[in-house]
Amino acid sequence: MLSVVLTCSKLLTAASFRVELSGRERGNCSLFSDCVGECALCERVHVINTRLNKREFEKRKKFQNNHWLLKAVMSQRKRPSNVQSSQSKGARHSEVLLGGGGGDDDDDDEDVTFTQPSTSQVQRGLARLTPAQVDLKTAEVVQFIFVKDQKKIPIRRADIVKHVVKDYRNIYPEIMKSVGRTLDTVFGLMLKEVDVKNHVYILINKLEPPGGELLNMTPSNPKIGLLFVILGIIFMKGGVVKESMVWNTLKKLRVDPGDRHEDFGDVKKVVTDEFVRQRYLEYVRIPHTEPLEFEFRWGQRADTEVSKVKLLEFMGQLHDQDPQSWTQQYRDATSSQTVPVSQR
């Protein structure tokens, strides 16, 4: 890191430079305009005017936000030629996207420090591109989302930008608007942000789950049955259960987490790893437990995709009871917050 700093400082015309942190409209970053052609910071980050000398800069590096910001700048990655010049103004928000984290293949060192471009930047970007080019990018993002969704793993904005949007990141909002429109009008699907801080999305269905004949036409996954039993247990118990409750119930159904199951394989892994990664379940440590115990809750995908009312009706059929006899659960199921997207 130090050597990179030194290399960069050679390119800078002065030992100190302007780093702008979030706050208001900025002006030129004259120093960086000499460095590599365009200034990665200025066109993206909206910052307070601060003059830093090299020592300050080194110190500032340690602060989390700047660290990532400066790391991106200092890494001197090749900047594409159609990116905004350093004269851009009017960046309204700064969002520093930390590209790390998540159980993905993506290299943590290859951070995509991505900040939302301003409206004027987007307008300028759009002016340079033909509608066909924008449409092409939209198509690529849609394809990317489908490929990622195959495994039901949530999609990170960082990945979309890094792998698909790439050179077009200055019109990212416009592309994503187009993507959202397409997903809705053509496929009846929607991107829902499940992690607002890290900008992670899942793809959910706006159409109701198929019933009757249609149900027979869609290939089903046996694991969904397993998932539903667990979601049922959690819901009936008020939204959170100890893991021991889940394992005991499954054992009664002859699904033993200790044994390898014919249809599900490694049951424990499917439940605590796969379903959790897919955001169907949450598997959280209960603090201060000795030995370590975990509890299960519904995950965000379950909240948006699964109808609690239907689940309760299913329970009613199973136990030959009126769903309304479980008053608390019935109230939970019918409260407006829990109504899935397709039924709104």
Place this chain on the structure above:
Amino acid sequence: MARPLGESHKRFLQTMMANGIVDGDKARALHRHCCETHGAQYTPDKLDEFIEVINAQLQPMFMQIRKGLSEEDGLQYYALVNMAETDVTRMSADYADNELELFRKTMDLIVDSDNGTASSTDILNCADSLQTKKLKKKETEHVLNRLVQDKWLIEKQGEYSLSTRCIMEMEPYIRRIYQDQVKVCHICHNVALQCQMCENPTCGIKIHTHCVARYFKGRTDPRCPSCEDFWPHEIPEVYRPPSSQSQSAATEKTTPTPRATGQSRKTRRS
């Protein structure tokens, strides 16, 4: 301006996405159910128009619901194909580099073969000479099983051929990579892997087995359409599925596979 899609169209599309490929009967049933479920006007026999509306919207995304004939049984199938990536990398979400290489080599064997198949022995030999990481015998068998499960390959008695969906999806890729080396059917002009060939050395045209059945149906003296030499091969019967099959297929809850794998129903040459 392309016509906007109704919920029935979106439902049809979602089901196609889940299945990948469906046979003609099932597609028609699906059309009916989608219209009925979402209260859209249903006109039987207008499936192709219904699909055209969807395709107009899919076109900017390089996707298409395509109609094609299966080389196995000559029946019509509808498949959702991706036309953007005409490369094998389309599958790369699920398969490792060396597995894709194995698939490419298998495809090479199939295209080069006379009868459009590759034996498992030959494929296993290929696995030994992969440039990316080599695959052991057990691993190769596992990969081949996955490829069959994911409907890229069909396996019959140890011989592997490209599935209908694979051919429909990969046709542009196959034409681009193999160019003149790949056989093309004289009748329908599609890629022909399982086909019959005119024995005249100056002619040598190829015709799909199912195209042969249709073209020469009822003729006592079959002649090559190009050079008019006698067509020496056995003319198969045009395959007609019994009408009860469409009901039994609908009650099956398992992932439907093209009828190609139902060996017992083949009425072709003994």
